[in-house]
Amino acid sequence: MKKLKRQYSGGLRQRWMRSSVLVVLVTLIVVILAFTLFFVSNYYTTVQTGLESKAKTATDFFANYVAKSYSDYYDSAYRYTESFDDSDKLQLQFIGADGRVMISTYGIAAGSSPASPDIRLALETGQISSWVGQSQTTGERVMSVSAPIRFQNGQTMGVMRYVTSLKIVDRHIIINTLAVVALCALIMLFVISINLVFIRSVIEPVSEITKMSKRIAKGSYGVQIQNRDYQDEIGDMVNAINEMSLKIAQSEKVQTEFISSISHELRTPLTAITGWGETLIYNEQLDRETKRGIAIILKEARRLTKMVEELLEFTRMEDGRFTLNIEEIDIAAELEDSIFTYRELLYQDGVEIYYEPYPDETPLIPGDASRLRQVFLNLLDNAAKYGREGKRIEVSLEVDSQYVSVKIRDFGPGVPEDEIEHIRMKFYKGSNAKERGSGIGLAVCDEIVRFHGGEMLLENAEGGGLLVTVRLPVSSGVGVEED
Numbered sequence: 001m002k003k004l005k006r007q008y009s010g011g012l013r014q015r016w017m018r019s020s021v022l023v024v025l026v027t028l029i030v031v032i033l034a035f036t037l038f039f040v041s042n043y044y045t046t047v048q049t050g051l052e053s054k055a056k057t058a059t060d061f062f063a064n065y066v067a068k069s070y071s072d073y074y075d076s077a078y079r080y081t082e083s084f085d086d087s088d089k090l091q092l093q094f095i096g097a098d099g100r101v102m103i104s105t106y107g108i109a110a111g112s113s114p115a116s117p118d119i120r121l122a123l124e125t126g127q128i129s130s131w132v133g134q135s136q137t138t139g140e141r142v143m144s145v146s147a148p149i150r151f152q153n154g155q156t157m158g159v160m161r162y163v164t165s166l167k168i169v170d171r172h173i174i175i176n177t178l179a180v181v182a183l184c185a186l187i188m189l190f191v192i193s194i195n196l197v198f199i200r201s202v203i204e205p206v207s208e209i210t211k212m213s214k215r216i217a218k219g220s221y222g223v224q225i226q227n228r229d230y231q232d233e234i235g236d237m238v239n240a241i242n243e244m245s246l247k248i249a250q251s252e253k254v255q256t257e258f259i260s261s262i263s264h265e266l267r268t269p270l271t272a273i274t275g276w277g278e279t280l281i282y283n284e285q286l287d288r289e290t291k292r293g294i295a296i297i298l299k300e301a302r303r304l305t306k307m308v309e310e311l312l313e314f315t316r317m318e319d320g321r322f323t324l325n326i327e328e329i330d331i332a333a334e335l336e337d338s339i340f341t342y343r344e345l346l347y348q349d350g351v352e353i354y355y356e357p358y359p360d361e362t363p364l365i366p367g368d369a370s371r372l373r374q375v376f377l378n379l380l381d382n383a384a385k386y387g388r389e390g391k392r393i394e395v396s397l398e399v400d401s402q403y404v405s406v407k408i409r410d411f412g413p414g415v416p417e418d419e420i421e422h423i424r425m426k427f428y429k430g431s432n433a434k435e436r437g438s439g440i441g442l443a444v445c446d447e448i449v450r451f452h453g454g455e456m457l458l459e460n461a462e463g464g465g466l467l468v469t470v471r472l473p474v475s476s477g478v479g480v481e482e483d
């Protein structure tokens with residue numbers, strides 16, 4: 001079953017801030033909404049309760065002591081309205097049983113019919129009813145409370161209605177809500193500040209560890225990450241990476257010394273085998289089969305000698321004994337000499353080299369001619385071995401204002417995309433490799449090019465085969481001092 005991989009975008013800082021700040025932000029929004037609803041409910045309930053209490057007291061007084069008939073009800077309502085003390089805060093209305101205004105302190109003319117449900121409910125149910133909405137006359141938000149007024153026999157004679165503006169109440173709600181929003185904003189800033197401080201305490205050491213880990217991965221074995229008294233998981237990670245770096249450095253040193261020792265030990269017998277083989281193969285007294293066997297011995301001895309030379313070359317690079325003899329060279333001439341040296345040998349194996357010379361004069365570049373010829377010969381040899389099925393190698397030279405580029409392409413099976421960046425590593429052999437070898441030829445070439453301040457690019461060519469591009473700087477970009 002195919003595993004699903006969770007994709008993360010952005011760095012650790014962005015992910016941390018998104019996750020932690022988002023949670024706090026959602027929480028604060030919920031808090032703001034809760035407080036806003038609380039303020040609305042509390043303020044409106046307080047106003048409503050006050051108006052209902054006031055209305056109940058007044059209607060009970062009317063029912064018990066004042067209104068004996070409709071005329072008494074009207075006269076008492078008129079006098080009560082004239083002496084109403086809270087007219088600056090409330091509008092008082094007396095409404096008849098038909099729902100029309102009889103008397104009002106201000107705002108609504110007598111005979112008009114307010115279209116609010118509290119009046120109808122008070123008349124129908126005989127209970128105090130309230131309503132919140134928009135005033136028909138002023139257009140502002142108001143709250144009204146309607147209380148029925150009854151005769152002593154229980155008959156409803158009308159409704160006493162209080163109407164008040166909610167402008168001040170809404171203003172208090174807005175002020176309190178803004179205060180909560182401001183408080184939440186301060187909390188949010190505090191949380192972000194704390195997060196930034198915390199993230200900085202994590203990101204900086206992680207960035208330093210990442211930087212040093214990349215150096216170790218590129219071959220700087222033995223380098224140590226400075227442990228700044230970290231007493232947590234970061235400190236444990238730093239110690240573990242430092243220990244790993246030392247052990248890798250020790251292992252690399254032992255490996256390099258072993259390779260160097262074995263290579264030196266192999267040179268002497270290989271030299272003797274090659275020398276005697278070349279002597280015996282020209283002996284006229286030997287039969288054809290014997291000479292064929294000696295030729296095989298010579299071929300294998302030369303192959304082993306080349307492997308030994310590559311190993312020795314690489315150990316010199318590893319322990320810092322590798323040097324360059326820098327001078328101004330004609331890179332086109334060196335490339336053509338390498339092709340001429342190798343062309344006949346490859347032709348015998350059925351492989352042809354197609355070289356497209358640069359049409360103009362190439363600029364002189366700083367470099368070590370022998371080392372660069374070594375790179376070209378090695379790349380041609382690799383192209384012949386691993387692209388032998390294609391029977392063809394294409395070589396070209398390109399020049400721009402900054403670099404001279406040598407391109408060598410074979411027509412073999414190419415390299416799997418997931419391996420293409422690994423084949424330049426020492427001792428690495430791809431899954432498609434059928435030829436025997438040390439596995440360090442490309443690693444040596446890569447190091448030589450890098451010491452020249454250039455780069456070696458590997459990619460699968462369109463139509464098949466591997467394309468190797470060696471880019472060398474026109475101006476001095478050499479990374480090693482002249483010997």
